[in-house]
Amino acid sequence: MNEFWEAKVTLQWAELGSSYDVVIIGGGGHGLATAYNLAVKHGITNVAVIEKDYIGGGNSGRNTTVIRSNYGKPEPVRFYQRSLDLYRQLEDETDRWIMHDERGLLWLAHTEAGRRQERSRSSMNLAFGAETHFVEPEEIAKLAPGINLDAGGEFPITGGSLHVGGATARHDRVNWAFAEGAMRAGVTIVQGVKVEGLILDGDRVVGVKTNTGDVAAGTVVSAVGGHATTIATMANVRLPIRTHPLQAFVTNHYEQTWDAIVASNDLGFYISQTARGEMLGGSHIDPQPSYSRRSDHHFINEISRRIVALFPFMGNLRVLRQWTGICDMSPDYTPIMGFTSAPGFLITTGWGTWGFKAIPAGGEAMAQLIASGETPELIAPFSIDRFANDRTLADRGSSGTH
Amino acid sequence: MALRIPCPHCGTRAIDEWVYGEIPIVPDAITDADARDVDRAYFHNNAEGVVREAWFHLYGCRRWVTVERDSRTDTFL
Ligand SMILES: Cc1cc2nc3c(=O)[nH]c(=O)nc-3n(C[C@H](O)[C@H](O)[C@H](O)COP(=O)(O)OP(=O)(O)OC[C@H]3O[C@@H](n4cnc5c(N)ncnc54)[C@H](O)[C@@H]3O)c2cc1C
Numbered sequence: 001m002n003e004f005w006e007a008k009v010t011l012q013w014a015e016l017g018s019s020y021d022v023v024i025i026g027g028g029g030h031g032l033a034t035a036y037n038l039a040v041k042h043g044i045t046n047v048a049v050i051e052k053d054y055i056g057g058g059n060s061g062r063n064t065t066v067i068r069s070n071y072g073k074p075e076p077v078r079f080y081q082r083s084l085d086l087y088r089q090l091e092d093e094t095d096r097w098i099m100h101d102e103r104g105l106l107w108l109a110h111t112e113a114g115r116r117q118e119r120s121r122s123s124m125n126l127a128f129g130a131e132t133h134f135v136e137p138e139e140i141a142k143l144a145p146g147i148n149l150d151a152g153g154e155f156p157i158t159g160g161s162l163h164v165g166g167a168t169a170r171h172d173r174v175n176w177a178f179a180e181g182a183m184r185a186g187v188t189i190v191q192g193v194k195v196e197g198l199i200l201d202g203d204r205v206v207g208v209k210t211n212t213g214d215v216a217a218g219t220v221v222s223a224v225g226g227h228a229t230t231i232a233t234m235a236n237v238r239l240p241i242r243t244h245p246l247q248a249f250v251t252n253h254y255e256q257t258w259d260a261i262v263a264s265n266d267l268g269f270y271i272s273q274t275a276r277g278e279m280l281g282g283s284h285i286d287p288q289p290s291y292s293r294r295s296d297h298h299f300i301n302e303i304s305r306r307i308v309a310l311f312p313f314m315g316n317l318r319v320l321r322q323w324t325g326i327c328d329m330s331p332d333y334t335p336i337m338g339f340t341s342a343p344g345f346l347i348t349t350g351w352g353t354w355g356f357k358a359i360p361a362g363g364e365a366m367a368q369l370i371a372s373g374e375t376p377e378l379i380a381p382f383s384i385d386r387f388a389n390d391r392t393l394a395d396r397g398s399s400g401t402h
Numbered sequence: 403m404a405l406r407i408p409c410p411h412c413g414t415r416a417i418d419e420w421v422y423g424e425i426p427i428v429p430d431a432i433t434d435a436d437a438r439d440v441d442r443a444y445f446h447n448n449a450e451g452v453v454r455e456a457w458f459h460l461y462g463c464r465r466w467v468t469v470e471r472d473s474r475t476d477t478f479l
C-alpha cells in the first residue's frame with residue numbers, strides 16, 4: 001500500500017454465462033463480499049454476481065460509512081465485532097487502501113435515563129469484546145471540540161459512551177476491493193443486468209430470469225438491499241421487511257480537523273468528518289415505506305436545526321450535497337440471513353440503516369453457509385425462523401440510524 | 403422524500419401532521435392460525451408499486467384516511 005500512488009483497481013468484466021453453482025443477485029457490499037469469500041476462501045469460483053445498475057450503486061455506495069460494534073444485545077455485538085476485526089485486516093488482505101480510519105465513536109446521552117443506558121451498554125459491550133467506556137461531559141467536550149454541552153438548555157449532555165473501535169472507511173473502495181478480489185479469483189460480475197424473475201422447480205429455486213436471458217443456479221442468493229421483498233416474493237417467501245428511505249448530506253470543507261464520530265439518539269442525528277474535510281450527517285429513516293430515492297428540503301431543515309443546537313459551528317457551513325438510499329428495515333433492527341422456506345434460495349437482508357459495517361462478516365458468514373451447507377454459529381441467531389419462534393433480537397436503541 | 407398527504411377534510415397537508423398506518427394483509431395461502439398471527443405481527447407486503455395504506459391526521463381532523471400511493475415514486479393516485 002502506498003498513500004501517494006495506487007494501482008488502479010482492475011475490474012475485469014465478463015459475459016454472463018447460462019449456468020453457475022451460485023448466482024448472487026445484487027452487486028452491493030454484501031453480494032460482492034459473499035462472492036469474494038466463496039472464491040478466495042472456499043475455492044468456489046463458478047459464481048456470478050448480477051447487478052441491475054452498477055456495483056455499489058445501492059446503499060453500499062450511499063451510506064455514511066460508520067463501522068462500529070457497540071450494539072445492545074450479545075449476539076449482534078459478537079457479529080459486528082467480527083466485522084470490525086475483518087475491516088482492520090481488509091487493506092492487508094486485499095492490498096487495497098480502503099481509507100480505514102479508527103477514530104472512535106462518541107454516543108451521547110441527554111437524560112439521566114440515557115446516562116444509565118450508556119453505562120450499562122458500555123459494560124455489556126466490554127463483556128462481549130467491543131471496547132466501550134462511559135465518559136463524563138468534561139471528557140466529551142475534549143473529544144468533540146465545539147460542542148455546546150447544554151445544547152441550548154433543551155438537550156443538556158449528561159454523559160455518553162466512547163466506543164474505541166468506531167471507524168469509517170471509504171465505501172466505494174470497500175465495494176471495489178471485494179469486486180476486484182472476486183473477479184481475480186474467477187467470479188463473473190455483470191452490471192446493467194436485472195433479475196426479473198426466478199426459475200422454480202416446485203418450491204425449489206433453480207435459477208434466475210434476467211433481461212438478457214435465463215441463468216441456471218445451484219444456489220441463488222438474494223443480496224438486493226431495499227428490494228429484498230420484490231425478489232423474495234418471486235420465491236414465494238414472505239419477509240418481515242419494510243423498505244424505508246434514508247437520507248444523508250455533506251457540507252463544504254470545515255477548516256478544523258475533527259476526529260470523532262458523534263451520535264445522539266435523542267436528537268436523532270450523527271456526524272463525522274470525511275477525508276475531504278466535509279462534515280457528513282445523517283438522521284432517521286423517512287416515516288413512509290417507499291422505494292423512492294428522492295431527497296428533500298424537509299430533511300435538511302429538520303436535521304440542521306438539531307445539529308446546530310449541539311454544534312453551533314455547523315451553522316456556518318453550507319450543505320453541498322444530499323442523497324437517499326432505500327433501506328431493508330427488519331422489525332427488530334437486526335439482520336436476517338441464511339436459509340428460507342424455498343430450497344436453493346438464500347437471503348441476506350435486514351441490513352436497514354446499519355449494514356455497511358457488516359459487509360466483511362456478512363460475506364464471510366454467507367460464504368461459509370453456502371460452502372458447508374450449514375448455518376455458522378455466529379449468524380444462527382439471525383435466521384428468519386426467529387420471528388415464528390419468539391426469538392427476535394429487538395435492538396432499536398443501538399441500531400438507531402447508522 | 404417528505405410526503406404531502408391529501409386529506410379529504412383538510413386539504414393536502416405536510417407529513418409531520420400525520421401518523422402512518424399499514425393495512426396488513428395476511429395472504430390466504432397461510433392457513434394455520436398461529437402462522438397467521440406471526441405474519442400479522444411481523445411480516446409485510448412491502449409492495450414495490452401501488453400500495454393501499456391508512457394515515458391518521460393527528461394534528462388535523464384526527465381522522466383516518468385511506469389512500470393509494472405508488473411506492474416507487476411517492477405519488478398519490
Ligand atoms: C444514507 C445511508 C446511510 C447509511 N449509513 C450507514 C452507516 O453509517 N453504517 C452502516 O453500517 N450502514 C449504513 N447504512 C446502511 C448500509 O448502506 C446498507 O445496509 C448496506 O450497504 C447494504 O448492503 P447490501 O449489499 O445489502 O445492499 P445494496 O448496497 O443496496 O446492494 C443491493 C444491490 O442490489 C441491486 N439490485 C436490486 N434489485 C436487483 C435486481 N432485481 N436485479 C439485479 N440487481 C438488483 C441494487 O441495484 C443494489 O446495487 C446507510 C444507508 C443509507 C441509505
Ligand SMILES: [Zn+2]
Nearest residue numbers: 409412459463
Ligand atoms: Zn384532516
